[in-house]
Amino acid sequence: MTDAAHPGTPDHGYSLPPSYLGAGTTLRSWLLTTDHKRIGLLYLASITVFFLIGGIAAAVMRTELMTPTGDLVSADTYNRLFTLHGVIMVWFFLIPAVPTTLGNFILPMAIGARDVAFPRLNLLSWYLNIAGGTLALVALLLGGVDTGWTFYTPYSTLYSNSYVTLAAAGVFVAGFSSIATGLNFIVTVHTQRTKGMTWMRLPLFVWSIYATSIILVLATPALAIVLAMIVGERVFDLGLFDPTRGGDPILFQHIFWFYSHPAVYIMILPGMGVVTEVLTCFSRRKVFGYEAMVFAILGIAIFGFFVWGHHMFVSGQSTFASLIFSLLSFVIAVPSAIKVFNWSATLYGGHITFEASMLYALGFVGLFTMGGLTGLFLASVPVDVHVTDTYFIVAHFHYIMVGGMVSAFFAGLHFWWPKITGRMYSEGFARAAALLMFVGFNVTFFPQFILGFMGMPRRYWSYPPEFQILNLMSSFGAMILALAYALPFVYFALSLWRGRMAGDNPWRATGLEWATASPPPRENFAEPPVVDSAPYDYHPAHAEPTEREDARDREDQDDRPEDPR
Amino acid sequence: MSGLNEPFQTLARQRGAAELGIWIFLASELVFFGGLFTGYSVYRFLYPDGFLAAGAETNLIIGTANTAILLTSSATMAVAVWAGREGLRRHVLWGLCLTSLLGAGFMVLKAVEYAEDIRKSLVPGAGFALPERGAEIFFSFYWIMTAIHAVHLTIGVAAVSLAAWRLWRGRVDWRGTAFLHVLGLYWHLIDLIWIFLFPLLYLLGRGG
Numbered sequence A: 001m002t003d004a005a006h007p008g009t010p011d012h013g014y015s016l017p018p019s020y021l022g023a024g025t026t027l028r029s030w031l032l033t034t035d036h037k038r039i040g041l042l043y044l045a046s047i048t049v050f051f052l053i054g055g056i057a058a059a060v061m062r063t064e065l066m067t068p069t070g071d072l073v074s075a076d077t078y079n080r081l082f083t084l085h086g087v088i089m090v091w092f093f094l095i096p097a098v099p100t101t102l103g104n105f106i107l108p109m110a111i112g113a114r115d116v117a118f119p120r121l122n123l124l125s126w127y128l129n130i131a132g133g134t135l136a137l138v139a140l141l142l143g144g145v146d147t148g149w150t151f152y153t154p155y156s157t158l159y160s161n162s163y164v165t166l167a168a169a170g171v172f173v174a175g176f177s178s179i180a181t182g183l184n185f186i187v188t189v190h191t192q193r194t195k196g197m198t199w200m201r202l203p204l205f206v207w208s209i210y211a212t213s214i215i216l217v218l219a220t221p222a223l224a225i226v227l228a229m230i231v232g233e234r235v236f237d238l239g240l241f242d243p244t245r246g247g248d249p250i251l252f253q254h255i256f257w258f259y260s261h262p263a264v265y266i267m268i269l270p271g272m273g274v275v276t277e278v279l280t281c282f283s284r285r286k287v288f289g290y291e292a293m294v295f296a297i298l299g300i301a302i303f304g305f306f307v308w309g310h311h312m313f314v315s316g317q318s319t320f321a322s323l324i325f326s327l328l329s330f331v332i333a334v335p336s337a338i339k340v341f342n343w344s345a346t347l348y349g350g351h352i353t354f355e356a357s358m359l360y361a362l363g364f365v366g367l368f369t370m371g372g373l374t375g376l377f378l379a380s381v382p383v384d385v386h387v388t389d390t391y392f393i394v395a396h397f398h399y400i401m402v403g404g405m406v407s408a409f410f411a412g413l414h415f416w417w418p419k420i421t422g423r424m425y426s427e428g429f430a431r432a433a434a435l436l437m438f439v440g441f442n443v444t445f446f447p448q449f450i451l452g453f454m455g456m457p458r459r460y461w462s463y464p465p466e467f468q469i470l471n472l473m474s475s476f477g478a479m480i481l482a483l484a485y486a487l488p489f490v491y492f493a494l495s496l497w498r499g500r501m502a503g504d505n506p507w508r509a510t511g512l513e514w515a516t517a518s519p520p521p522r523e524n525f526a527e528p529p530v531v532d533s534a535p536y537d538y539h540p541a542h543a544e545p546t547e548r549e550d551a552r553d554r555e556d557q558d559d560r561p562e563d564p565r
Numbered sequence B: 001m002s003g004l005n006e007p008f009q010t011l012a013r014q015r016g017a018a019e020l021g022i023w024i025f026l027a028s029e030l031v032f033f034g035g036l037f038t039g040y041s042v043y044r045f046l047y048p049d050g051f052l053a054a055g056a057e058t059n060l061i062i063g064t065a066n067t068a069i070l071l072t073s074s075a076t077m078a079v080a081v082w083a084g085r086e087g088l089r090r091h092v093l094w095g096l097c098l099t100s101l102l103g104a105g106f107m108v109l110k111a112v113e114y115a116e117d118i119r120k121s122l123v124p125g126a127g128f129a130l131p132e133r134g135a136e137i138f139f140s141f142y143w144i145m146t147a148i149h150a151v152h153l154t155i156g157v158a159a160v161s162l163a164a165w166r167l168w169r170g171r172v173d174w175r176g177t178a179f180l181h182v183l184g185l186y187w188h189l190i191d192l193i194w195i196f197l198f199p200l201l202y203l204l205g206r207g208g
């Protein structure tokens, strides 16, 4: 089909090269591409597959937990299911999700670059991710792993008769993919910014990915080495974590959480970046406190390295260590709170419209705040000791990772979908999915806070009957959530097939990525853009409603007919 | 051949990017080995006697020879990088060939040493030779640290040999690019790691 046949195709007044999608349609042109946009889409395809696999495992678990007795699967299978769910979701979905898809696609365009600094390394990083994912999946198909995603020693090294070595090798390989991606983004931001794109003009999405990349590069190797130590123990009978030979299993936890706490910020920082772009655009407001946001992002990235001990309050570490880690965990809430307050202040007085991506972004702010505040409960040692290894923890980190990060991922996907594909999706369906996701999420995970506080331990496939009602609620919520995740597949597919042409800038957003065609040409820009103003050039903070740019135009836009179906 | 790759417009910017990239990579490598050094320190503190007894069992002569070999190889690598900057192709080739030969020499000696360690039952697991508590942990670290170092060195020798061969055939843009500098920095990292491993694994327990 030709673009000219659709109304709304922008007339650029100059001839643009064909879009990146038209630069080749063979499988080979995709699998050997060095175009950051295509690599972003390769990642989008692969993380979607991993998300489905991890989601199916969760669905089976929630079905099992509908009754107090273990009837659907055996206890051992249940252990393997939650390990599968954790390993796949953490390392093959959450960690790569935003940086490698939206980051890959948008970041170079947002700084006015033609591509990332090392395009071939970028492609290699996708193959490493696929190789790691394949190893992990093979481990799971052969019979699975029963250690939980944390691979705690000495169970994982001395006792587990499951495919720990293979799964650890998979995560190890995927780690190199993370490091390559992080390195690439750091160098890209340093060397590929276009004329006039100074550091303090970078969109906060770029700052977030930059900070995330620093964490990826400096934290992932700690995970790699501790997994190598586990493999060494299992394959070569080393004694590093074996108490009978003088080894200390707790050392594993220290190194593991030295990576895995910062990993939380690898997951959430890019989400915060996405949400900033979306909130400013749909409230037509310059972001409140740009510099504070930048320093909050960097503060989170740095402090994130010094709080790992809050995962180990009951491990027997010294009380003094627990106190210090507790204090630092409270401290790291400050930059996160700064971000939440700044988002609220950005919204205040804005001309807010509720497009689907805005709904997701607003959902993020609420759910992230819930997750963050319960994180403060857990940072305080006495409360943590009470709820350690209960569903309270499960609910807490799902609020951050699913409520926060996945909402942000969907916010970004909806926000940039017109740029990526050149087409609009059905706004009505998308809003319905966003609301459904918010409701489904809360129905699933809020009861788990209560369950945890009542003392239901995590990682069990059966439970006392008095917990059944709340578990039923949770499982029911999971069904809503599953429906909400299925909906985008439908309307995104419809959008590809019959979606209305988006035009260059359907949201009238300010980033450089909106200053080129949708979908963009292979080179991103017909000629390198020049930046002469700060980001988020929407109306200023104290503008009166009358001064606010053409609110009427936007209403016209909302009145545009729905796309044909 | 200009050596300029997408998406760069100037060689200077591309060189800067490649150098920044390798430094970031080296930083991540330091964290990687840092995990091992942390573990080593913890157990060294817990089992001072076991570590002293075990440290005296490693082969000091081969360890010292290998340290000398790696230090020399860093010098020859530096010669190659320096010659590259001056555009002296023949000197670059000589520097790279010597570097990769010295690296290979290190590995041969290391293999001899490993064989001796196995003969002396210094391998953790059933039948480990030393009775002192903590000695087995020391050798766990000895094996994993030297093995990971050897993997890095193998990659280094392969990369340097490949570079020499491609340079000889004229298939690589080494003039004005960061190619040799990046290779050199990686090689120096391998050397640097060994400089830390040597006292931790070979000089411990030799004081008496």
Ligand SMILES: [Cu+2]
Binding pocket: A260, A261, A264, A307, A308, A310, A311
């Ligand atoms: Cu944490």
